Amino acid sequence: MPKIRCNGREIDAPANATVAALLPPLPGPLCAMGVCMGCRVTIDGRPHQLACQTLVRDGMEVTTP
Amino acid sequence: MTDVVIVGAGIVGAACAYELAQAGATVELLDPNIPGSGATAAGMGHLVDLDDDLSRYSVNLWHQLAPQLPKQAEFWNCGTLWIAANDAEMEEARRKPGVELLDAKQLYEAEPHLRPGLAGGAVAKGDAVVYAPVATRWLLEQAKAKVTRRAVTSLDEIQAGAVICATGAMTAKLLPELPIRPRKGHLAITDRYPGLVQHQLVELGYMTSAQGESNESVAFNVQPRPTGQLLIGSSRQYNVETTEIDPPILDRMLTRAFELLPVLRDCNVIRTWTGFRASTPDKIPLIGHLRGNLYLATGHEGLGVTTSLGTAKILAAEILRRPSPLPPAPYRPERFQT
Numbered sequence: 001m002p003k004i005r006c007n008g009r010e011i012d013a014p015a016n017a018t019v020a021a022l023l024p025p026l027p028g029p030l031c032a033m034g035v036c037m038g039c040r041v042t043i044d045g046r047p048h049q050l051a052c053q054t055l056v057r058d059g060m061e062v063t064t065p
Numbered sequence: 066m067t068d069v070v071i072v073g074a075g076i077v078g079a080a081c082a083y084e085l086a087q088a089g090a091t092v093e094l095l096d097p098n099i100p101g102s103g104a105t106a107a108g109m110g111h112l113v114d115l116d117d118d119l120s121r122y123s124v125n126l127w128h129q130l131a132p133q134l135p136k137q138a139e140f141w142n143c144g145t146l147w148i149a150a151n152d153a154e155m156e157e158a159r160r161k162p163g164v165e166l167l168d169a170k171q172l173y174e175a176e177p178h179l180r181p182g183l184a185g186g187a188v189a190k191g192d193a194v195v196y197a198p199v200a201t202r203w204l205l206e207q208a209k210a211k212v213t214r215r216a217v218t219s220l221d222e223i224q225a226g227a228v229i230c231a232t233g234a235m236t237a238k239l240l241p242e243l244p245i246r247p248r249k250g251h252l253a254i255t256d257r258y259p260g261l262v263q264h265q266l267v268e269l270g271y272m273t274s275a276q277g278e279s280n281e282s283v284a285f286n287v288q289p290r291p292t293g294q295l296l297i298g299s300s301r302q303y304n305v306e307t308t309e310i311d312p313p314i315l316d317r318m319l320t321r322a323f324e325l326l327p328v329l330r331d332c333n334v335i336r337t338w339t340g341f342r343a344s345t346p347d348k349i350p351l352i353g354h355l356r357g358n359l360y361l362a363t364g365h366e367g368l369g370v371t372t373s374l375g376t377a378k379i380l381a382a383e384i385l386r387r388p389s390p391l392p393p394a395p396y397r398p399e400r401f402q403t
Contacts, residue, residue, distance in 0.1 A: 037335075040256075048256040048333050 002058035013056040019043065020051035023064060041065070067093045069384070070225040071210075072217045072239075074100035076197050076370050077362050078231035079204035080377035086208035088385055093225075094205070097216035101201030104233045104369060107340020109252065109288050109296050110197040111265055112371050113145055114189055115272075116162060118391050119350075120368060123375035124191055130374065131193075138199040139291045145192040146176060146264035148285070148325065149184045154269045158187035165190065178261060178328040194265060194288055197370045220359055227384050230355075231362040233369065234341035243351065244401050245364050248344040249302040251315050256333040259293030268325060274301055275367060276348055283318045285325045295332065297322045299367075301342075308339050342366045345401075352379050352396035360384060361398050 002013045004022065011022050020032060020039050030038045032052045039051040042063040051062070069085050071078045074096035082092045094100070114124045131140045147164070149155040158166060164187035167175060172186045205212060217223070220230055220239060232239055234247035266287045274284035281302050288296040300318045305311070315337060323330050345351060345364040350372065355361050362380050365372055379396060382389040 046331055047258065 002056050002060075004056050004058075004060040004062060006062045007064060015056075017056050018052055019049075019054045019056055019060070019062055022056065023051055023062070026051075026064065067091050067211075068226045069093075069229060070095060070223050070227075071229045071231055072096075072220060072223070073103075073231035073233065073235070073363075074098075074201070074205065074212055075103050075105040075231065075233055076101060076201045076204075076373040077233070077365060077376055078229070079201040079208070079210075080373035081229055081231060081362055081380055082208040082210040083204040084377035084381040085384070086210060088381060090385075092208055092210040094210055094212045095215045095217050095223075096212065097214060099214075100205055100212055101198035103235075104340050104342060105197045105201055107250065107252065107338060108197065108342075108367065108370055109265075109286070109298060110195045110200075110370050111145070111286075111288060112193040112195055113265075113368070114163070114191055115368070119372050119375045119379075119396070122378075122391055123372045124193070126374035126378070127193060127195065127371075128191070134195070134200060135203055137196065138203060139196040140193060140200075141195075141291050142191075142193040143289060144264050145189040146172075146266050147187045147189070148172075148179065148266060148268045149186050150268065150270075151184050155184040157269050158185065161187050161189070163191070164188060176263060176266065178326055179266075180325055180327055188264065192265060194290070195370065200370075221357070225358065227358050227360055229360045229362050229380065229384075232343075233363060233365070234343040236343055236361075236363045240355075240361075243361075243364075243398070244346050245351070246303055246344045247306070247341040248366060249300070249305045249311075249339055249341055250298065250367070251300040251310065251318055251337065251339050253297040253315070253319065253334045253337045254290075255295045255297070255329075256335050257293035258295060258332055261293075261328065261332075262287060262289040262295060262326070265289070266326065271299070274299070280304060281314065283314065283321050285321050287322060287326060287329075295329070297329065297334070303344070310337050310339060343369075347400075350376060350396055351398045351401075352376050353383055353393060353398055355398050
């Protein structure tokens with residue numbers, strides 16, 4: 001099972017889960033299909049990545065706004 | 066009767082309204098769209114001294130106006146960094162007056178994300194950026210000018226002491242006898258990446274694209290916005306009338322941007338759009354009397370935001386029969402009348 005770190009906290013992630021499925025609640029409703037841009041997070045130092053369109057990878061570092 | 070009617074409420078028309086109102090004239094503007102929504106909104110709002118009288122004078126005027134502009138006009142004296150890719154371009158940089166030269170080491174200290182292997186650069190510290198649609202609205206408010214949403218089909222039917230045609234690329238339709246050609250441009254804007262770029266970055270080869278007559282060209286031009294967003298340009302195309310994004314030229318434009326600033330590959334573009342510049346054969350605008358009560362303030366190609374303020378000073382001086390701040394002859398429309 002891949003492990004990711006979200007805001008410094010380690011999370012066990014099911015394989016093939018999207019990052020969005022594992023995040024603490026973000027403000028507002030989200031479309032979960034890459035359109036609303038509401039789920040942008042920093043992944044491995046790259047800002048403005050769409051959490052709903054990114055699959056988890058072991059060792060991934062995620063920072064929410 | 067209104068003293069002056071200005072056709073076209075872009076930055077050039079608004080600057081003329083401001084200047085004439087300061088002199089006590091009553092001014093009305095006619096435009097079918099909201100003020101500043103044409104080339105004014107499509108362009109970058111780069112205030113750039115290109116080593117000629119009009120742009121230098123105009124950049125100075127922007128600095129004088131800046132303390133009064135509203136915060137939303139986002140005036141920012143970020144300077145222009147002209148990038149020299151090789152020794153030949155470094156020679157070109159050395160010929161630019163009033164710039165601070167950078168060797169390769171200083172270049173990467175100033176802009177660490179530029180691609181490796183560049184020769185150096187030149188910083189024009191007086192250059193700035195502005196959000197031109199807001200500046201346009203502010204100039205119109207200051208002028209207390211009446212703005213009427215109306216499409217003009219014939220300039221000769223307008224009753225006024227003076228009529229100023231400030232219609233940019235639309236001049237080609239209104240006054241087809243003038244040698245003005247629309248020149249299409251594309252721009253892209255990214256999400257917010259604060260601090261990634263510090264200066265307006267332009268390759269020295271940009272002038273070849275801007276001044277040349279090539280039917281289609283691209284050149285590297287990236288502007289940091291005060292929001293942290295990056296505006297990415299530039300493209301130039303003649304003989305295209307449609308406003309749609311042209312994927313092959315957008316691809317060329319972005320590829321050029323990636324070559325010089327590879328970090329852009331990791332940035333999200335959130336919007337792309339196009340606009341039309343008003344291009345003249347000698348790349349100098351048309352400012353001055355045309356016939357009867359008709360005056361021109363058009364043909365600024367990519368420099369309309371920069372040179373709007375200087376244009377307005379020159380034209381107002383002619384209309385009001387006052388001394389001109391610059392010799393007006395180079396800009397007079399009569400140079401194209403045979």
